Amino acid sequence: MPAKSNNDLKTILNFLKEHSDAVSRNNQIATDYLKDQGKNPDAFANELLKKIKKTQLQINAKNNVTAFNKLSSLKELAVQKAKEIINSPGFSFLDFMKKENFSLQNRNLEGLNLEEIQDILENYLFLKMQNQNTSESDDI
Amino acid sequence: METHQPPSDDIGWKEIINRLNAFAEDQIRLYNWFRGKYALPQGYTAEDFTQEAILEYLTKPSIYNPEKGEFLAFLKYYILRRLVYNLSTLSENKKSKDIFRLDSTDENGVSKYENYLPIELVTVEEEMNFEKITDLIIEQLNGETVLENIFEGLFINHLKRAEICKHYNITENDYDNGVRRLGTILKTAKLLVK
Numbered sequence: 101m102p103a104k105s106n107n108d109l110k111t112i113l114n115f116l117k118e119h120s121d122a123v124s125r126n127n128q129i130a131t132d133y134l135k136d137q138g139k140n141p142d143a144f145a146n147e148l149l150k151k152i153k154k155t156q157l158q159i160n161a162k163n164n165v166t167a168f169n170k171l172s173s174l175k176e177l178a179v180q181k182a183k184e185i186i187n188s189p190g191f192s193f194l195d196f197m198k199k200e201n202f203s204l205q206n207r208n209l210e211g212l213n214l215e216e217i218q219d220i221l222e223n224y225l226f227l228k229m230q231n232q233n234t235s236e237s238d239d240i
Numbered sequence: 241m242e243t244h245q246p247p248s249d250d251i252g253w254k255e256i257i258n259r260l261n262a263f264a265e266d267q268i269r270l271y272n273w274f275r276g277k278y279a280l281p282q283g284y285t286a287e288d289f290t291q292e293a294i295l296e297y298l299t300k301p302s303i304y305n306p307e308k309g310e311f312l313a314f315l316k317y318y319i320l321r322r323l324v325y326n327l328s329t330l331s332e333n334k335k336s337k338d339i340f341r342l343d344s345t346d347e348n349g350v351s352k353y354e355n356y357l358p359i360e361l362v363t364v365e366e367e368m369n370f371e372k373i374t375d376l377i378i379e380q381l382n383g384e385t386v387l388e389n390i391f392e393g394l395f396i397n398h399l400k401r402a403e404i405c406k407h408y409n410i411t412e413n414d415y416d417n418g419v420r421r422l423g424t425i426l427k428t429a430k431l432l433v434k
Contacts, residue, residue: 108370109370111370111394111395111398112370112373114394114398115394115395115419115422115423115426116267116270118394118401118419119266119270119419119420119422119423120262120263120266120267120270121263121401121419122415122416122417122419122420122423123262123263123266123420124258124259124260124262124263124266124312124316125259125416126255126259127254127255127258127259129262129416130258130259130261130262130263131258131262133262133265133266134258134261134262134265137265137269139261139265139287141258141261141262144257144261144287144290145253145254145257145258145261148257148287148290148291148294149250149253149254149257151291151295152253152294152295152298155295155298155299156298159298159299
């Protein structure tokens with residue numbers, strides 16, 4: 101194809117783009133233009149708006165389910181890990197607290213039974229994992 | 241009145257819908273006009289493209305980067321253009337050929353517009369006579385300075401909108417009106433040539 105004709109075509113194409121930009125410059129101009137073309141822009145916009153909202157709801161719901169599943173699997177992991185820690189040889193709750201540097205306020209540590217310790221550990225590990233998870237997501 | 245962010249309310253969305261719809265409507269109308277007897281394949285309408293472009297964005301909002309330009313331009317030139325391009329290169333529409341596909345080298349990486357509108361070579365070479373078209377436009381300018389300025393800026397000096405407004409000292413509103421009127425003239429000119 102000769103270069104000249106190619107440039108002519110580009111010029112025309114550029115003009116067509118300018119034209120389409122001009123007829124869509126603002127809401128009023130765009131609506132008037134569509135009506136001139138025999139369209140019903142308001143009806144279409146309202147229909148599409150409904151679909152947009154529906155799609156946004158579906159996407160939000162999907163994201164919530166994903167987040168929920170993620171939390172559920174974290175919780176399972178925390179329960180499992182708590183069991184492993186308690187069942188490890190020579191486990192001492194006091195040593196574990198010192199190592200992890202966390203404290204329980206207003207709790208009589210002496211009076212805790214194994215079930216309560218397991219409960220505390222699960223919650224502690226779950227929170228810790230959630231925090232890690234959040235800061236990882238923030239990094240992305 | 242440019243929209244740099246995706247809309248956050250109904251009014252904002254309606255404006256985006258109307259403006260994208262008008263853009264697509266005009267593009268398809270011009271596209272069919274330039275391609276003569278070849279209509280856009282599969283009977284797609286501007287409304288189909290508008291809806292598909294917006295829903296595609298919603299399913300993956302992260303594809304829009306506000307730093308690269310306004311939201312509407314992203315929908316127009318990034319998503320909508322690709323949807324039209326993909327359709328026009330389907331096997332059932334083999335006759336269309338995108339002559340700029342390989343040499344579209346926009347340094348800014350912004351508006352590789354030529355990709356958007358595939359033109360059939362035969363249609364262009366046999367049916368479009370650029371010189372005749374421009375002659376006919378000039379005849380119909382009737383000494384209207386604004387139209388003459390815009391025509392000179394776009395067709396001869398290849399300037400952009402902002403450059404034309406500044407160089408010839410015309411408002412953006414007058415520019416838009418002028419471009420729309422030139423469109424009417426150009427359409428007549430094309431029909432006269434044929």
